[in-house]
Amino acid sequence: MSTFPRNFPDPIAAVIFDFDETIIDLEEQHTHADAELCRQMGNDHSRMPESFRFSSGRRIIDNIREMRSFFGWKEDEATLFAMRERHFDEACASSDLELMLGVERVVRDLHEGGMRLAITSSAVRNGIEAVLRRFDMQECFELIVDGSEVVHGKPHPEAYEVTARKLSVRPDACVVFEDSHVGVEAAKRAGMFCVAVRNPTARLMQDLGGADVALDSFEDLDVEELLLRRG
Numbered sequence: 622m623s624t625f626p627r628n629f630p631d632p633i634a635a636v637i638f639d640f641d642e643t644i645i646d647l648e649e650q651h652t653h654a655d656a657e658l659c660r661q662m663g664n665d666h667s668r669m670p671e672s673f674r675f676s677s678g679r680r681i682i683d684n685i686r687e688m689r690s691f692f693g694w695k696e697d698e699a700t701l702f703a704m705r706e707r708h709f710d711e712a713c714a715s716s717d718l719e720l721m722l723g724v725e726r727v728v729r730d731l732h733e734g735g736m737r738l739a740i741t742s743s744a745v746r747n748g749i750e751a752v753l754r755r756f757d758m759q760e761c762f763e764l765i766v767d768g769s770e771v772v773h774g775k776p777h778p779e780a781y782e783v784t785a786r787k788l789s790v791r792p793d794a795c796v797v798f799e800d801s802h803v804g805v806e807a808a809k810r811a812g813m814f815c816v817a818v819r820n821p822t823a824r825l826m827q828d829l830g831g832a833d834v835a836l837d838s839f840e841d842l843d844v845e846e847l848l849l850r851r852g
Contacts, residue, residue, distance in 0.1 A: 637798070638762075639740075658685075677802075689701060718752065743774055766780055781811035796816060815834075
């Protein structure tokens with residue numbers, strides 16, 4: 622991204638990253654956790670519609686609620702959530718995880734350049750923090766807002782509005798990196814500038830047309846141009 626659109630924030634108060642499939646690809650681990658939860662409950666995950674199984678950007682609790690309703694489970698949401706997270710944590714611990722192409726350079730360069738960084742994700746804080754520690758990136762982000770801190774998941778703008786409020790910055794001074802249709806919509810509805818970064822391994826094609834800019838990967842991002850506009 623070498624030429625900024627006219628609506629690009631100047632100065633930039635903060636750069637905000639989505640997590641799953643933006644910083645790291647965890648679709649396989651999430652699918653495994655959902656499938657194992659279904660198996661443990663005596664059901665077949667593949668019976669869920671593809672629109673659900675291949676979706677991106679939704680809160681874990683919302684996925685659990687949909688599975689619970691679809692299969693008629695009687696267990697409470699908190700119990701199902703804990704069961705599902707055990708499967709997810711085990712899958713992550715035993716996997717050779719890889720960050721999305723170019724994202725580590727971007728995060729570290731922005732952090733070292735003095736840019737304020739945050740994560741706004743539908744994922745679970747413990748899982749986010751575990752991955753950041755694994756790649757020694759936890760000190761790069763001053764704030765994490767996860768799915769438990771909002772009433773409404775993406776595409777509702779609440780998560781990004783909460784992030785701006787906690788950072789004490791104006792939404793229109795923020796740049797957001799997202800990979801999903803619902804994430805792009807949430808960022809734009811919050812009044813933020815959104816850069817969509819395509820996930821080349823996404824199981825369901827994402828409509829990213831609502832983003833201000835779309836990149837094939839973080840390799841296409843000129844970090845110095847962002848740092849020149851740091852507030």
